[in-house]
Amino acid sequence: MRIKTVQAWWVSIPIEAARQHRSDFGTLTTFDAAILRIETDDGLVGWGEGKNAAGSAGTYAALVHLLNHEVAPLLIGRQAGDITAIWEMLYNGVRAGSAAKAGHAMPSLARRGLTVAAISAVDIALWDILGKHLGQPVWQLLGGRKADRLPAYASGGWADAANIGAQLQGYIDLGGFKAVKMRVGSMDQAVHVSAERVRAARAALGPGVEIMVDAHGTYTVAEAKRFAHLTADCDLAWFEEPVIADDKPGMAEVRAATTVPIATGESEATRFAFRDLAMLRACDIFQPDPAFCGGITETMRIAALASAFNLRFAPHLWAGAPCFFAGLHCCAASPASFTIEYSCGANPMIHDLIEGSVAAADGMVAIPDGPGLGFALSERFLAAHVKSG
Numbered sequence: 001m002r003i004k005t006v007q008a009w010w011v012s013i014p015i016e017a018a019r020q021h022r023s024d025f026g027t028l029t030t031f032d033a034a035i036l037r038i039e040t041d042d043g044l045v046g047w048g049e050g051k052n053a054a055g056s057a058g059t060y061a062a063l064v065h066l067l068n069h070e071v072a073p074l075l076i077g078r079q080a081g082d083i084t085a086i087w088e089m090l091y092n093g094v095r096a097g098s099a100a101k102a103g104h105a106m107p108s109l110a111r112r113g114l115t116v117a118a119i120s121a122v123d124i125a126l127w128d129i130l131g132k133h134l135g136q137p138v139w140q141l142l143g144g145r146k147a148d149r150l151p152a153y154a155s156g157g158w159a160d161a162a163n164i165g166a167q168l169q170g171y172i173d174l175g176g177f178k179a180v181k182m183r184v185g186s187m188d189q190a191v192h193v194s195a196e197r198v199r200a201a202r203a204a205l206g207p208g209v210e211i212m213v214d215a216h217g218t219y220t221v222a223e224a225k226r227f228a229h230l231t232a233d234c235d236l237a238w239f240e241e242p243v244i245a246d247d248k249p250g251m252a253e254v255r256a257a258t259t260v261p262i263a264t265g266e267s268e269a270t271r272f273a274f275r276d277l278a279m280l281r282a283c284d285i286f287q288p289d290p291a292f293c294g295g296i297t298e299t300m301r302i303a304a305l306a307s308a309f310n311l312r313f314a315p316h317l318w319a320g321a322p323c324f325f326a327g328l329h330c331c332a333a334s335p336a337s338f339t340i341e342y343s344c345g346a347n348p349m350i351h352d353l354i355e356g357s358v359a360a361a362d363g364m365v366a367i368p369d370g371p372g373l374g375f376a377l378s379e380r381f382l383a384a385h386v387k388s389g
Contacts, residue, residue: 006072010060012387019346028055048125049322050117123295131372138329145332156344157182165204175360185215195230214240228258252282266316289316291323303334320349
């Protein structure tokens with residue numbers, strides 16, 4: 001089971017105009033990602049995903065180049081099952097041997113950003129391969145699953161105050177969701193406008209539906225506090241990324257000023273960043289993105305940190321199929337998980353990239369039973385949407 005080939009592509013899938021939305025990232029016209037294919041000498045294929053932007057808000061040429069020209073040569077000939085050793089080798093770079101001998105990390109200088117996004121893609125693909133090699137779903141390799149279905153929340157919510165209730169109700173009608181997430185923050189230009197939209201959503205949905213809000217890190221500390229005050233009677237399930245990820249003390253200050261749980265982490269890479277969030281008491285819910293934080297290996301380390309600090313775990317899964325399915329397996333195996341993000345905006349990178357479908361029913365998402373990550377990627381569809389960069 002040695003690695004024979006490694007190939008990454010910048011995949012860019014158009015979003016039909018009627019389903020495009022506008023947020024603080026602008027209008028997203030395509031859904032983009034770095035999709036990775038690893039094949040072993042015995043014919044097993046694993047699929048991975050790396051991320052460095054939201055939808056069409058960034059480019060993937062650099063990440064794909066990194067994977068194909070710097071990472072791939074380091075992987076050829078390695079045992080695909082040596083997942084942790086490969087993770088540490090890629091993270092520590094030329095000092096990997098010294099780090100392994102010493103028993104602690106000695107990471108390369110470029111230890112975040114594209115480096116960890118590339119590691120994420122490799123790691124997800126290797127877990128997929130290992131599961132297929134053993135004929136087991138990844139969740140079994142992670143210790144087993146706690147349920148065959150898990151609760152999910154509908155993620156979207158960009159409409160104005162007059163229409164947000166109908167938009168969120170449409171999500172509920174689609175998949176029977178009992179929880180929904182809407183976007184707030186700089187897209188609304190003013191804090192009181194976001195608060196008005198949230199109050200309209202609560203009035204429309206009533207008390208029986210959980211509502212989460214996501215500011216994408218666009219508030220200042222003062223603005224986040226003001227928003228929390230203006231929506232204090234809306235019974236919010238969580239307030240996501242109130243301030244930028246770089247301001248962890250500010251995040252802690254917001255958390256101390258409100259009774260609404262603070263969720264964050266989609267912009268964080270590696271367990272070390274989440275350790276800092278926990279130590280600063282900056283949040284209540286960890287939201288690592290498997291395609292950015294370090295893959296399945298690192299996501300499970302982060303989930304263990306959440307459990308150790310009596311926090312909860314709800315990964316960011318607005319992503320492509322490899323990342324989404326990786327998140328399903330991590331949630332199934334983690335004691336700290338409690339909900340799954342199900343994107344209700346246009347997401348062809350999940351629904352069109354695979355054979356079959358991913359659907360929610362009664363507000364629940366099924367955990368795959370098949371070997372590896374449990375999906376079949378359409379290589380014909382992928383090839384039709386490769387973008388040169």
